[in-house]
Amino acid sequence: MSSPYNEEAKHVLDRILSIEIVRVTERAAVAAARLRGLGSEKEADQAAVDAMRRELGKLTIDGTVVIGEGERDEAPMLFIGENVGTGRGSKVDIAVDPLEGTTLCAKNMPGAIATMAMAESGTLLNAPDVYMEKIAIGPGYPKELVDLDEPPAENIARLAKAKGVRPENITALVLDRPRHADLIAAVRKTGAAVALITDGDVAGVIHTSDPDSTGIDIYMGIGGAPEGVLAAAALACVGGQMQCRLVLDTEEKRQRAAKMGIKDPRKKYSIPEMVKGDCVFAATGVTDGNLLRGVKFRGNIIETETIVMRSVTGTVRRINAQHRQLEKFRLK
Numbered sequence: 001m002s003s004p005y006n007e008e009a010k011h012v013l014d015r016i017l018s019i020e021i022v023r024v025t026e027r028a029a030v031a032a033a034r035l036r037g038l039g040s041e042k043e044a045d046q047a048a049v050d051a052m053r054r055e056l057g058k059l060t061i062d063g064t065v066v067i068g069e070g071e072r073d074e075a076p077m078l079f080i081g082e083n084v085g086t087g088r089g090s091k092v093d094i095a096v097d098p099l100e101g102t103t104l105c106a107k108n109m110p111g112a113i114a115t116m117a118m119a120e121s122g123t124l125l126n127a128p129d130v131y132m133e134k135i136a137i138g139p140g141y142p143k144e145l146v147d148l149d150e151p152p153a154e155n156i157a158r159l160a161k162a163k164g165v166r167p168e169n170i171t172a173l174v175l176d177r178p179r180h181a182d183l184i185a186a187v188r189k190t191g192a193a194v195a196l197i198t199d200g201d202v203a204g205v206i207h208t209s210d211p212d213s214t215g216i217d218i219y220m221g222i223g224g225a226p227e228g229v230l231a232a233a234a235l236a237c238v239g240g241q242m243q244c245r246l247v248l249d250t251e252e253k254r255q256r257a258a259k260m261g262i263k264d265p266r267k268k269y270s271i272p273e274m275v276k277g278d279c280v281f282a283a284t285g286v287t288d289g290n291l292l293r294g295v296k297f298r299g300n301i302i303e304t305e306t307i308v309m310r311s312v313t314g315t316v317r318r319i320n321a322q323h324r325q326l327e328k329f330r331l332k
Contacts, residue, residue, distance in 0.1 A: 017059070017061070017090075017118065017280065018280045018308060018310050019308070020059055021059075021116060021118055021280055021282045021308070022282050022284070022306050022308050022319055022321075023055055024052055024055040024056055024059070024116060024282070025052070025114045025115060025116055025282045025283060025284040025306060026114075026284050026304045026306060026321065026323070027051040027052065027054070027055045028048040028049075028051045028052040028055075028098045028099065028114035028284070029048070029113070029114040029284035029285060029286045029294075029295055029304060029306075030051070030295050030302055030304065030323075031047040031048050031050065031051035032044045032045075032047055032048040032051075032098075032099045032105050032112070032114060032286045033105075033286050033287075033294060033295035033297075034047065035047055035105065035106075036105055036106075036108045036112075036286070036287060036294075037106070037107065037108030038106065039106050039107070040106055041102040041103055041105070041106045042102075044099055044102060044105045044106055045069075045098065045099045045102045048098035048099035048114055048286075049069060049077055049078055049098045049099075051098070052078065052096060052098040052114065052116070053078055053084070056078075056084040056085060056094070057084060057085065057086070058086070059084075059085045059086065059089075060085065060086050060088055060089035061084070061085035061086070061088075061089045061090055061091075061092050061118075062083075062085055062086075062087050062088065062089060062090065062091045062092070063083065063084040063085040063091075063092045063093070063094045063118070064081065064082070064083055064084070064091075064092075064093060064094065064121070065078050065079065065080055065081065065082040065083075065084060065094045065095075065096060066080060066093045066094065066095060066124050066125075066126040066127075067080065067094075067095035067096065067117075067124065067125075067126075067127065067225075067226045067229045067230065068080045068082065068094075068095075068096055068129075068226065069096070069097075069098065069129075069226075078096050078098065080126070080128070080129070080260075090120075090121075091120075091121035092118050092119060092120060092121055093118070093119045093120070093121055093122065093123060093124040093126075094116065094117070094118055095116060095117040095118075095119075095124055095226065095229050095230050095233060096115070096116045096117075096226075096230075097114075097115050097116070097202060097226060097227060097230055098114055098116075099112065099113075099114055099286065100112065100113050100114070100115055100199075100200055100202050100203070100227065100230075101113065101199040101200040101203075101286070101287075102199075103198065103199050104198070104199050104200060104286075104287055105286050105287060108287060109198070109287060110287055110288055110289040110290070111197070111199070111200040111203055111287065111289035111290070111291070112199075112200065112285075112286035112287040112289070112294070113200070113202070113203055113283045113284060113285055113286055113289070113291065113292060114283065114284045114286060115202055115230055115281070115282065115283035115284075116230075116281075116282055117229075117230055117233035117234075117275075117279055117280065117281045117282075118279065118280050119233065119275060119276075119277055119278065119279035119280075120276075120277035120278055120279075122276075123275065123276040123277035123278075123279070124229060124233070124274070124275060124276075124279070125229050125232075125269065125273070125274040125275075126260045126261060127225045127226070127228075127229060127246060127257070127260065127262070128225065128246075128253065128256045128257050128260060128262075129224070129225060129226055130224075130225050130246055130247055130248065130253050130256075130257070131222050131223070131224065131225065131246075131247035132222065132223060132224065132225040132227075132228040132244050132245065132246055132247060133148055133221075133222050133244060133245045133247060134148075134201070134205070134219060134220070134221060134222070134223060134228050134231075134242065134243070134244050135147075135148050135155065135218070135219065135220050135242065135243050135244075136205045136208050136218065136219040136231065136235060136240060136241065136242040136243075137159060137208050137217065137218050137219075137240060137241050137242075138208040138209040138210065138211060138217075138235075138238070138239075138240045138241075139209065139238055139239035139240050139241075140239075141159075141162050141241065142162065143241070144241070145158055145159065145162055145241065146158060146159060146218065146241065146243070147243065148243040148244070148245060148268055149268070151186065152172075152183060152186040152187050152190070152220065153186060153189065153190050155218065155220070156170055156172070156187060156190045156192045156218070157190070159217060159218055160192075163217070166191070167190045167191045167192045168191040168192065168193075170190075170192040170193070170217045170218065171192065171193045171194070171195055171211075171215055171216055171217050171218075172187045172192055172193070172194050172195070172216075172217065172218045172219070172220050173194075173195045173196075173197060173204045173207060173208070173216045173218070173219045173220075174187070174194055174195070174196055174197075174219075174220055174221045175196070175197055175198075175199075175201055175204070175221050175222070175223055176196040176197060176198050177221075177222075179222060180221050180222070183220060183221055184196075187220070195215070195216060200289075201219070201221075201223040201224070201227050201228075201231065202227045202230045202231045202234070202283070203283070203289065203290075203291045203292075204216070204219050204231075205219045205231035205234070205235065205242065206231065206234050206235070206283075206291060207219070207290065207291065208235075208240060209234075209235065209238045209240050214290055214291075222247065225244075225246055228242075228244045228274075229274055229275075230281070232244070232269075232271045232274040232275050233274075233275050233279050233281045233311075234281045234283075234309060235271055236271050236272075236275040236279060236281075236311045237279070237280075237281055237309030237310055237311045237314065237315075237316065238309065238314065238316060239314070240271070241270075241271065242270070242271050242274075243268055243269065243270055244268070244269045244274065245266065245267065245268050245269065246262065246265065246267075248262075248265040275311065278310070278311055278312040279310070279311045280308065280309070280310045280311075281308070281309045281310075281311075282306060282307070282308040282309075283306065283307050284304055284305065284306040285304070285305050285306075291307070292305045292306070292307060293305040300324060300325045301322050301323065301324055301325070302322070302323040302325065303320070303321065303322055303323075304319075304320075304321050304323065305318065305319070305320050305321075306318070306319045306321070307319075
């Protein structure tokens with residue numbers, strides 16, 4: 001029988017971990033930021049991966065990567081199924097995107113971030129690295145207000161009615177891809193505006209959580225499945241809504257998904273089905289963007305900005321840190 005003291009100790013450990021993962025995304029962001037604007041996506045991504053793997057290895061956790069940069073045969077990326085941490089401590093699921101927006105970083109464009117989520121073991125959707133259909137809105141709306149299977153016009157109309165505005169006052173965020181031509185046309189036909197992004201749909205989904213600040217009311221379209229689960233973890237912390245479906249359009253993809261426990265290839269996932277337990281989400285800016293400021297190098301000081309959220313408490317923290325590159329401590 002656990003004592004009140006042990007229960008309190010467990011909660012303290014949880015709070016410690018929610019801060020510890022900030023260091024993981026900070027290190028990845030700084031490593032990638034050193035390569036901003038140099039035109040090498042692979043080198044920047046690898047630097048972020050190496051830094052994130054190194055810091056994850058220091059955490060007192062028994063972690064398994066369930067959402068990663070690739071699958072086991074694609075190492076040295078943080079691959080799905082990789083064990084991280086010291087092997088001691090809580091068993092947890094890990095979802096990572098060490099550098100979301102590799103092109104953004106390589107070209108020194110806005111919006112590149114380093115991000116990860118940590119959750120209780122067995123509670124994050126274990127999905128293959130494939131495409132995923134997505135629709136997301138922020139908190140404060142009736143349940144199941146929008147639906148992945150409804151046409152864009154219906155979802156825009158429902159959202160506008162719930163907000164008490166006309167469709168012309170709604171802005172949808174969509175990845176700028178040829179596959180979205182029909183979606184973009186359908187949204188614009190309603191009178192709603194479309195904001196296009198070239199990369200970074202984790203940050204894009206998070207933008208829906210604060211439309212008054214970001215100007216984004218809804219996210220729609222097809223992006224990566226790893227980014228979808230990470231975004232769901234973030235929205236789980238602030239109460240938003242999201243529906244997703246894996247795009248398993250080949251037999252090879254369906255077989256990969258089946259090996260990970262996906263029984264219904266056409267299943268529509270809500271946030272509680274992708275993030276079933278307590279989770280912590282963190283993201284650190286690599287380049288300046290609407291969500292976070294990028295890494296700043298000022299003499300022997302490195303400045304970072306990180307957002308960290310926890311679902312069980314609904315807490316959202318912004319951490320502005322200064323890392324001094326002293327002889328005994330150099331942030332690599």
